Amino acid sequence: MNETKPWIPPFALISALLAHGLSWLLLAFTPWPSVLGLSFPALAWIHLVALGWLTMTALAVMVHVIPGFLDTDWALEPVARWSLLPFGLGTLVLVSGFLGIGAWAFQAGAGLLIGGIVGFMTPAFITMARYQVPKGTKVPYRFAFSLVLSALLLAATLGGLMAWALAGAPWSHLLATLLPLHALLAGGGWLSLLILGVSARTIFPVTGRKRFLLPFHVAISSGFLGGLILLLLGLLPGLAHTAWRWLGLLLAGGAALLYLIDIAKVLWKAPNPNRPPQAFIGASLVYFVATMVLGAGVNAGLSAWQAPLAFVALVGWMGQSINGYSLHIGIRLMLTMVRGDEDETAPGEVVNPRWSWTSFVLFQSAILWGTGVLLAGRGEWLPLSGILGLLGWFWLMGSVGLAYRKARLLGPS
Numbered sequence: 001m002n003e004t005k006p007w008i009p010p011f012a013l014i015s016a017l018l019a020h021g022l023s024w025l026l027l028a029f030t031p032w033p034s035v036l037g038l039s040f041p042a043l044a045w046i047h048l049v050a051l052g053w054l055t056m057t058a059l060a061v062m063v064h065v066i067p068g069f070l071d072t073d074w075a076l077e078p079v080a081r082w083s084l085l086p087f088g089l090g091t092l093v094l095v096s097g098f099l100g101i102g103a104w105a106f107q108a109g110a111g112l113l114i115g116g117i118v119g120f121m122t123p124a125f126i127t128m129a130r131y132q133v134p135k136g137t138k139v140p141y142r143f144a145f146s147l148v149l150s151a152l153l154l155a156a157t158l159g160g161l162m163a164w165a166l167a168g169a170p171w172s173h174l175l176a177t178l179l180p181l182h183a184l185l186a187g188g189g190w191l192s193l194l195i196l197g198v199s200a201r202t203i204f205p206v207t208g209r210k211r212f213l214l215p216f217h218v219a220i221s222s223g224f225l226g227g228l229i230l231l232l233l234g235l236l237p238g239l240a241h242t243a244w245r246w247l248g249l250l251l252a253g254g255a256a257l258l259y260l261i262d263i264a265k266v267l268w269k270a271p272n273p274n275r276p277p278q279a280f281i282g283a284s285l286v287y288f289v290a291t292m293v294l295g296a297g298v299n300a301g302l303s304a305w306q307a308p309l310a311f312v313a314l315v316g317w318m319g320q321s322i323n324g325y326s327l328h329i330g331i332r333l334m335l336t337m338v339r340g341d342e343d344e345t346a347p348g349e350v351v352n353p354r355w356s357w358t359s360f361v362l363f364q365s366a367i368l369w370g371t372g373v374l375l376a377g378r379g380e381w382l383p384l385s386g387i388l389g390l391l392g393w394f395w396l397m398g399s400v401g402l403a404y405r406k407a408r409l410l411g412p413s
């Protein structure tokens, strides 16, 4: 692997951090009208978070994780890294489309997004196809990465079809069918499964525990995937039946509970004394289970729960888990860039815990308030959540900024 290039593209991570901040700002200025289902301001926020913040972080981290986990080199690495540019631009254009700049933005945004995703996946699949699985390896990485990336591509293709319909294509009657399939593939098959899988390894540096195989990883990933497939089948025209969906929810919900237990055991009395990243991950586990409860409500016909479901799933479950891992892995990336590739400084030595804890409290208040007002059907109060979250983001940035200054003061290691 190239030793001088940062192992995760820093510009992608920085743009993801900016999208995170912007998403709170958007919430502060665009209350969600309390309508059944999701309004355009809600969809703008959903895609800024899901694509600009979460997926951008995930793809940037995958630039390191794919060759790192497989212990191989990228094929066409510059293509994978540069594809993040059209992906980011596409996110900006699509979100602007939902904010009303013009119907053209749906097509242009979706086109750039799909181009970026295909641009990332092509080298990823060539890398995986070239990889010779070492004898005796039990970990099905190739299957796992192909699975999550294919879910993303499929979700984006359905998103593109919907975007085209919103720009005037004659298949707008398909929107109602495509919407839940798209949301499940993107939020479940891509983002959730990726976090469930990658955390099977990344939870160990964050907690300072010695690496072992999480006892339930295989049951959790397979249970969640099985549940997702049943949910998708239960939504397909012709097959659609609530019994499939209830069974799917039971399986996926069971997987979420098991994940909570599995990760909580590793977090409990973790040897690494740097607690804030662990607290973020702990909170995300609770939001994951809450997501399943709200999903059950939507399946039972409570359409008003769709907005709190999307909110808590994205910023609670996925967002807090990404915050937790970023506070460890992002700081490690910064340390190696400032202090050199050989640096082994623990993030806890440079991060000011008071700043991280303040951001933790502000974010959790923002999420609880936001979920509460959406459940109560009072979307007009959502901007307070945006303000709390924005303050949390400033404190998070302050924490990263102070860590950077301390790393610079320490000098090269």
Ligand code: HEM
Pocket (backbone or CB within 6 Å): 037, 038, 043, 046, 047, 050, 051, 055, 094, 106, 109, 110, 111, 113, 114, 152, 155, 156, 157, 158, 159, 160, 162, 163, 164, 166, 175, 179, 180, 182, 183, 186, 187, 190, 310
């Ligand atoms: C990967 C992360 C993504 C997530 C988590 C996500 C999530 C969602 C959600 C929750 C909805 C609303 C579903 C509902 O009302 O039941 C939605 C709708 C939509 N998404 Fe995405 N999405 C993602 C990616 C994309 C991409 C890549 C595109 C474009 C290529 C896209 C385009 C759309 C469009 C056009 C709609 C429909 C809006 C409407 O008909 O009112 N999404 N998405």
Ligand code: HEM
Pocket (backbone or CB within 6 Å): 138, 139, 140, 144, 145, 147, 148, 193, 194, 196, 197, 198, 200, 201, 211, 212, 213, 214, 217, 218, 221, 222, 225
């Ligand atoms: C249905 C989905 C999945 C199944 C059936 C599955 C299965 C497995 C199995 C059999 C192992 C090896 C167990 C052993 O060593 O005995 C494993 C380990 C692992 N899997 Fe998965 N997995 C799934 C999803 C994922 C996903 C989506 C990812 C990430 C993209 C992932 C990441 C990992 C990691 C990091 C390990 C190794 C942990 C370590 O370093 O010890 N898995 N998985």
